[in-house]
Amino acid sequence: MALAQPAAPSEAKVLTISINDVERQMREEPKEEFDYSQRSQWLRAAVLGAxxxxxxTASLMMGVGAVRQDIKAMIITGFAGLVAGACSMAIGEFVSVYSQLDIEMAKVKRERQSVGARESMSTEENENLPNPIQAATASALxxxxxxxxxxxxxxFVxxxxxRLGMVAGVSSFALLMFxxxxxxxxxxxxxxxCVRVLIGGWLAMAITFGLTKLIGSSGL
Structure with missing residues (x-):
């Protein structure tokens, strides 16, 4: 009965090196998983802003439409709400993120002083810091x-x-989409x-329409 021949020393060495290379590559290049916590931050800001x-804007237009039938008044009110709201969102986001940036910079400075490091901040660290201008622009947009x-x-109605029905209908569809x-x-x-966002939008539009209609009918 013939016995199995052991692997040649050179073949065993090549096999060992190949296995070691694979193991080293797996350790050095782990699979990167998407960080949903980071995506949820910008997603939350974008969805909430929109x-x-x-x-x-829809609530403002519905409120004006409750007491005025003039299309010009409704459009001007909606446009003024767009500009004022975008500016308010941008300024608020800029101040908030700039405060966060100050906190992060102070934290980095304390960490470097504790270890006695004097090197300048790396590019990766810069990229991880919040950017107030980008945040303000994204919120306004x-x-x-x-x-x-x-x-x-x-x-165009x-x-x-x-026109009131179009505003309510388009807004409802957009709320479901968001x-x-x-x-x-x-x-x-x-x-x-979807239900939560839709009901919230309906309540805002209904309350604004009803209160404005009540005030307008009282002659104030």
Whole structure:
């Protein structure tokens, strides 16, 4: 009976080197998993900014439409709400993120002083720090995109009741869209998110319309 011949020393050495190379490569190049916590931050800011722009502008237009049938008054009100809201979002986000940047910079300075390091900040560290200008621009842009939806929906409708219906309908569809997109990208329940965002928008528009109608009917 023939016995199995052992592997030649050279073959065993090559096999050992190949296995070691694979193991070293797996240790040096681990699989990178997407950080959903980081994505949820910018996603939350974008969705909230667009949702705020949509709800606030639509509510303003519905409130004006409750007491005025003039299309010009509604459009001017919506446009003023877009500009004022975008500026407010940008300034608020800039101040908030700049405060966060100051905290992060102070933390880095304390850590370097504790270890006695004097080197300049690396490029990677710079990229990880919050950027106030980018945050302000993104917030203003997201708000403006949301506010443009009800504004454009009413711009070409002359009939007063149809115009109010268009603002409410387009805003409702956009609210569902924002809620669904945010839920899908953030890995949250889609139905619950859509219903929550839609009901919140309806309440804002209904309260603004009702209170403005009440005040207008009282002759104030």
């Amino acid at each position: 949702n705020d722009g949509l709800v606030s 997201a708000f403006s995109i949301g506010a443009m939806m009800p504004l454009l929906s009413a711009s 002359r009939d007063h009741k149809v 809620g669904g997109v945010g839920a899908v990208l953030g890995r949250a329940p889609v139905g619950r998110s």
